[in-house]
Amino acid sequence: MGQFLPWLLDAARETGYPVAELANWRNHHHGPMANHVHGVICHHTAGPDPYPGAKNDFPSISVIRNGRAGLAGPLAQYGLGWNGTVYIVSAGLSYHAGSGSWKGVSGNQYFIGIEAEDKGDGDWTDEQLDCYPRLVASICQHLKAGPEWVCGHKEYAPRRKIDPAGINMDQMRRTIGYYLSEPNKLRRSGVIGIKPPPVIGEDVAVQSIPISGQGLLPVICPVGGGAITAAAWISATIAEGTGHLRCFAQSDEGGVHDWEWHLESKNGHCPRRWGPLRDGVTQVIIHYNLTGRGVIGIETKPR
Numbered sequence: 658m659g660q661f662l663p664w665l666l667d668a669a670r671e672t673g674y675p676v677a678e679l680a681n682w683r684n685h686h687h688g689p690m691a692n693h694v695h696g697v698i699c700h701h702t703a704g705p706d707p708y709p710g711a712k713n714d715f716p717s718i719s720v721i722r723n724g725r726a727g728l729a730g731p732l733a734q735y736g737l738g739w740n741g742t743v744y745i746v747s748a749g750l751s752y753h754a755g756s757g758s759w760k761g762v763s764g765n766q767y768f769i770g771i772e773a774e775d776k777g778d779g780d781w782t783d784e785q786l787d788c789y790p791r792l793v794a795s796i797c798q799h800l801k802a803g804p805e806w807v808c809g810h811k812e813y814a815p816r817r818k819i820d821p822a823g824i825n826m827d828q829m830r831r832t833i834g835y836y837l838s839e840p841n842k843l844r845r846s847g848v849i850g851i852k853p854p855p856v857i858g859e860d861v862a863v864q865s866i867p868i869s870g871q872g873l874l875p876v877i878c879p880v881g882g883g884a885i886t887a888a889a890w891i892s893a894t895i896a897e898g899t900g901h902l903r904c905f906a907q908s909d910e911g912g913v914h915d916w917e918w919h920l921e922s923k924n925g926h927c928p929r930r931w932g933p934l935r936d937g938v939t940q941v942i943i944h945y946n947l948t949g950r951g952v953i954g955i956e957t958k959p960r
């Protein structure tokens with residue numbers, strides 16, 4: 658008995674924030690959830706790097722996905738990055754709660770866990786503070802749970818835990834209650850996105866997108882070995898300094914592949930890094946952090 662939660666993806670998308678599915682999230686778990694999942698526990702990661710000096714949006718990603726010494730991952734169903742990206746980690750049981758209880762209910766099988774990236778000092782970004790209650794409200798809609806079924810880890814286990822630091826959970830529950838009563842307000846307004854790459858009449862078409870500093874680039878791509886293109890690649894290079902990129906290739910069904918690139922420019926030259934966009938990839942979400950300027954390339958070979 659029990660259940661898995663494939664709708665976690667829909668719940669994340671309903672926030673209007675970028676969603677990155679980690680590869681194999683549907684089958685990465687410690688077993689099923691309970692037949693009746695009661696609510697949500699909100700956490701912070703106590704991650705290693707303080708914003709904005711970190712290399713990427715969600716430096717705790719491998720800990721939350723794979724676990725740590727003495728505790729196997731996944732350690733939450735969701736991650737929430739600094740720029741508001743929602744990471745889908747697991748569709749099933751995840752170890753995040755530990756001993757404790759909320760409204761008389763105890764155990765990971767009854768609660769969905771969200772690990773939001775924060776050092777533990779409560780220094781949240783505007784995107785996180787905006788996205789967090791929207792995500793939880795969206796989950797509550799799917800669970801048919803009221804805001805009273807949302808708690809902080811610091812409320813579930815008050816003697817052991819302080820997370821999520823700096824967030825007033827009563828206020829959070831009021832915000833969630835507002836979104837549940839006004840569901841058309843739940844999705845944030847405004848859309849991030851760029852147009853698909855043009856396919857021009859050359860052997861390989863290249864669309865170059867200049868980037869610098871730190872940011873997020875969701876690339877919508879009707880590519881892969883589909884009807885439009887014979888093959889497609891995504892690439893990156895930098896003009897100076899160093900760069901760190903994390904790419905999440907997504908299909909309509911889920912996360913296909915994710916990878917990291919470390920780039921270093923020596924004497925004004927940096928080798929171009931590239932990866933193939935496999936069949937079915939419809940979007941690549943790229944988090945970048947550069948000391949100088951760089952370029953993302955979308956390279957397509959027409960049929």
Ligand SMILES: [Zn+2]
Nearest residue numbers: 700701810820
């Ligand atoms: Zn926690």
